[in-house]
């Protein structure tokens with residue numbers, strides 16, 4: 001296994017797994033607000049290798065945005081994200097592939113955390129496994145009233161792949177984070193709010209409009225003020241954050257392709273049952 005794989009090597013590997021896209025929408029750029037859209041609707045916004053590459057390209061583009069103020073990460077269709085693509089999980093079911101995926105995603109998401117903009121995840125419907133991990137990377141998690149959020153990795157014989165436990169602990173504290181990852185429980189909007197994971201609940205039928213209003217209220221000042229404030233808050237404990245991601249990856253990748261993981265992947269997986 002290459003311990004410091006190049007970006008080019010990792011992208012060639014991940015781009016074998018196509019489907020879906022993550023794209024930047026400039027609809028509200030005039031207000032300093034970017035939309036980062038997860039779109040793989042037919043697979044409940046499962047994140048393919050190609051979508052991890054898309055995400056990185058979006059983050060690289062955002063890094064160049066001089067007068068930006070905020071980014072809203074959201075999912076098209078009826079889910080925020082069903083997590084890592086099970087096609088990739090079943091095909092690349094070995095620790096080396098797990099290491100490569102995790103290494104690449106960590107690097108992208110560390111860059112996302114360092115953006116000098118207010119970041120907000122608008123989370124609705126299922127947000128499971130890697131989907132829950134992506135959700136907690138933002139400064140603020142806004143949940144719609146239909147959210148079903150769960151760190152279901154344990155049920156899959158793995159632990160978090162993309163740094164989600166490190167982020168989760170920072171948001172909800174050690175004991176609540178541990179409870180969430182140890183139980184793999186699926187949380188409702190009210191439970192997310194009570195945990196301190198969600199900052200606000202929005203109505204699922206007008207969720208983007210409500211989230212935009214929340215973001216507008218936070219971004220009334222000039223972009224230079226917002227970015228300076230974000231540069232300060234981003235800096236605080238950055239080193240321990242990055243070190244913790246390294247440890248999280250060391251725990252994750254040997255479990256990718258383990259006996260437990262294989263047994264879970266061999267089953268028909270549905271973490272949330274439809275009511276009808």
Ligand SMILES: CCC(=O)SCCNC(=O)CCNC(=O)[C@H](O)C(C)(C)COP(=O)(O)OP(=O)(O)OC[C@H]1O[C@@H](n2cnc3c(N)ncnc32)[C@H](O)[C@@H]1OP(=O)(O)O
Nearest residue numbers: 042043044046082083084085086126129130161270271272
């Ligand atoms: C990074 C590590 C990780 O993320 S580990 C966690 C991986 N994620 C999962 O295990 C989620 C498994 N999926 C589910 O629990 C359900 O599909 C959820 C998301 C609750 C949606 O249920 P429901 O609305 O009834 O839809 P469904 O099950 O019929 O699925 C529709 C189609 O989407 C697919 N799908 C779903 N999740 C994934 C996924 N993670 N990767 C790839 N495909 C996924 C389903 O297989 C189904 O596809 P198809 O229509 O049968 O072709």
